[in-house]
Amino acid sequence: MIRFQDVTKIYGRKGKPALDHLNVEIDRGEFAFLVGASGSGKSTFIRLVMREERASSGEVHVVGQNVAKIPSWRVPALRRSIGVVFQDFRLLPNKTVYQNVAFAMQVLGKSRALIKTQVPEVLETVGLQGKEKRLPGELSGGEQQRVAIARAVVNRPSILLADEPTGNLDPSTSVGIMSILDRINQNGTTVVMATHDHDVVDQMRRRVIELHEGTIIRDEHRGEYTTGMIPVIADRNVPPAERIEEGQ
Numbered sequence: 371m372i373r374f375q376d377v378t379k380i381y382g383r384k385g386k387p388a389l390d391h392l393n394v395e396i397d398r399g400e401f402a403f404l405v406g407a408s409g410s411g412k413s414t415f416i417r418l419v420m421r422e423e424r425a426s427s428g429e430v431h432v433v434g435q436n437v438a439k440i441p442s443w444r445v446p447a448l449r450r451s452i453g454v455v456f457q458d459f460r461l462l463p464n465k466t467v468y469q470n471v472a473f474a475m476q477v478l479g480k481s482r483a484l485i486k487t488q489v490p491e492v493l494e495t496v497g498l499q500g501k502e503k504r505l506p507g508e509l510s511g512g513e514q515q516r517v518a519i520a521r522a523v524v525n526r527p528s529i530l531l532a533d534e535p536t537g538n539l540d541p542s543t544s545v546g547i548m549s550i551l552d553r554i555n556q557n558g559t560t561v562v563m564a565t566h567d568h569d570v571v572d573q574m575r576r577r578v579i580e581l582h583e584g585t586i587i588r589d590e591h592r593g594e595y596t597t598g599m600i601p602v603i604a605d606r607n608v609p610p611a612e613r614i615e616e617g618q
């Protein structure tokens with residue numbers, strides 16, 4: 371579904387690579403966390419998948435296409451197969467919950483009839499039924515993020531990219547957001563989520579790809595936020611080294 375083949379990204383003409391000869395593959399239906407310190411390359415990864423940025427070298431394949439070879443007039447079609455959620459929600463402040471979600475369908479020219487059936491359905495999935503007429507300013511942070519998720523998935527993308535979706539939310543609200551993302555993933559959408567949220571990653575136990583200065587230093591199938599090599603988790607029963615092997 372997403373394949374990075376020896377991908378290097380250098381912003382500007384020269385300087386330190388934001389991604390450095392990255393090789394990774396994320397399969398259809400997977401849920402993968404991207405973790406790593408600030409500046410390790412997580413957002414760059416996401417921007418390359420959306421073709422918001424282009425690789426300096428190497429190939430990025432998304433839904434079977436080499437994104438560098440997609441002509442610019444077909445980039446919108448690529449983006450239609452990708453839903454995106456950000457830390458700061460990015461809702462239209464003067465439109466209601468319903469209108470924010472419906473707008474994502476209108477811009478694609480979807481029929482009124484389809485909008486009328488699909489918007490309420492997706493608002494129910496994210497638990498916002500009854501709040502259709504509210505403006506974003508009349509919602510809590512968690513509810514605003516639910517609107518953003520509804521908008522990202524209403525056109526049924528095959529990939530959902532989430533860049534720090536729980537970054538502005540308290541822990542209990544984050545749990546609700548994660549269960550929605552989990553459900554979306556269970557329905558077949560590939561989810562890639564960049565995060566600094568230890569609790570969320572540790573609770574979900576999904577694939578964890580850890581970046582450090584643009585390279586992958588860990589890729590575990592049922593990983594935690596921190597590597598098993600760090601002594602902080604020495605109180606667990608299984609020795610750290612074994613736990614890493616188990617995850618591979």
Ligand SMILES: Nc1ncnc2c1ncn2[C@@H]1O[C@H](COP(=O)(O)OP(=O)(O)OP(=O)(O)O)[C@@H](O)[C@H]1O
Pocket residue numbers: 381382387388406407408409410411412413414415
């Ligand atoms: N538009 C840009 N122009 C120049 N350098 C950039 C640009 N965007 C990112 N970088 C650099 O690329 C590197 C990777 O940044 P990136 O935003 O991908 O990291 P990140 O892991 O998402 O960080 P954070 O967790 O803080 O969001 C950093 O050194 C950053 O300064």
